[in-house]
Amino acid sequence: MAQFWSNSIVIWPLLLSCLCLNLARNMAEFPRIEHYRKRNVDRIAFLVVGDWGRGGNFNQSRVATQMGDIGKKLGIDFVVSTGDNFYDDGLKGVNDPLFQLSFTSIYTAKSLQKPWYTVLGNHDYHGNTEAQLSPVLRKHDNRWRCKRNFIVGAGIVDIVFIDTTPFVGKYFNNSKNQKFDWKDVLPRDKYLSALRKSLHLALSKSRAPWKIVVGHHTMRSIGHHGDTREIVDQLLPILEAHKVDMYINGHDHCLEHISNNKGMMHFLTSGGGSKAWKNDIHYGKNNDTVHFYYDGQGFMFVSLTHQRANVLFYDVSGKPLYHMRIRSTDKKFTTV
Numbered sequence: 001m002a003q004f005w006s007n008s009i010v011i012w013p014l015l016l017s018c019l020c021l022n023l024a025r026n027m028a029e030f031p032r033i034e035h036y037r038k039r040n041v042d043r044i045a046f047l048v049v050g051d052w053g054r055g056g057n058f059n060q061s062r063v064a065t066q067m068g069d070i071g072k073k074l075g076i077d078f079v080v081s082t083g084d085n086f087y088d089d090g091l092k093g094v095n096d097p098l099f100q101l102s103f104t105s106i107y108t109a110k111s112l113q114k115p116w117y118t119v120l121g122n123h124d125y126h127g128n129t130e131a132q133l134s135p136v137l138r139k140h141d142n143r144w145r146c147k148r149n150f151i152v153g154a155g156i157v158d159i160v161f162i163d164t165t166p167f168v169g170k171y172f173n174n175s176k177n178q179k180f181d182w183k184d185v186l187p188r189d190k191y192l193s194a195l196r197k198s199l200h201l202a203l204s205k206s207r208a209p210w211k212i213v214v215g216h217h218t219m220r221s222i223g224h225h226g227d228t229r230e231i232v233d234q235l236l237p238i239l240e241a242h243k244v245d246m247y248i249n250g251h252d253h254c255l256e257h258i259s260n261n262k263g264m265m266h267f268l269t270s271g272g273g274s275k276a277w278k279n280d281i282h283y284g285k286n287n288d289t290v291h292f293y294y295d296g297q298g299f300m301f302v303s304l305t306h307q308r309a310n311v312l313f314y315d316v317s318g319k320p321l322y323h324m325r326i327r328s329t330d331k332k333f334t335t336v
């Protein structure tokens, strides 16, 4: 008996810790969507639009038309949405007519009939987040792919989509009396620390030559909201440690390109999907370099090959505003 007990005392904690480790490991993995399974895809291209759903108003429809034309001209594999998909308060449920009004009936061009990989923005959190995440939406429009956190693997690139809204402290203080749907996010600390671990894990495991992270909130921006302190503190070090090439976001309703002081990481804002403000510029307090800023409507195009990345911004009339290129060998970038 004494022998039995002494054995169990040793074995049980061991067993339990194995179980917990396994559990933690499973919880830590972001779901992965393989856009292309093959690593030998030569070129991946996509459009990025953010802060858009306004029933076509504030030039949303005009931006959509230009996205369709550029998508056709340059060829794209999918579309990325940086969040704030439905104004002002997200979707109320899976049958909310806004889904049709602001998405399906707006982005009608043939070239845009591709998967839309999308994150949630803070405005989406005002509504029923479960609705936007629900697979039922795919029955209404088969393009829709929205999750809180996930990875899209597309051969030469891994794109990690992350949920940035729960990082922002002021949304929890609720000074403006706004409602946020924090179901499945609370307890907040636990959610955020799991997210950081999973992001670290996803980037450690990535063998793709290009690594991109997409979130709604700004990391570096001279627009209306400027930098988002919480994600600069909690996520930027992870991105830099893993040599992420680009962080792509919306939130500020503008188009911009900023690089960090080593010129090795690029902060790209594409939040010009509908309403945009003119002359709302706030020069930052960090030493990163602003290469391009446009305080108007538009969208971004990205193409990636083994040799290089190309990033172009277009305005509401389809005029190219800015073009930069990164060489893959040494990650040097130039404006074109």
Ligand SMILES: *[C@@H]1O[C@H](CO)[C@@H](O)[C@H](O)[C@H]1NC(C)=O
Binding pocket: 057, 058, 059, 275, 276, 316
């Ligand atoms: C739509 O775009 C045109 C052309 O840039 C601009 O003149 C107009 O002010 C925009 N409308 C809105 C509501 O933003």
Ligand SMILES: *[C@@H]1O[C@H](CO)[C@@H](O)[C@H](O)[C@H]1NC(C)=O
Binding pocket: 168, 169, 170, 172, 173
């Ligand atoms: C809420 O506001 C108080 C006072 O400004 C601040 O000390 C606290 O950190 C805020 N809470 C969060 C979650 O950021």
Ligand SMILES: *[C@@H]1O[C@H](CO)[C@@H](O)[C@H](O)[C@H]1NC(C)=O
Binding pocket: 285, 286, 287
């Ligand atoms: C920016 O650079 C200056 C001069 O090198 C330095 O003194 C300052 O601390 C830097 N600021 C930040 C926020 O890194």
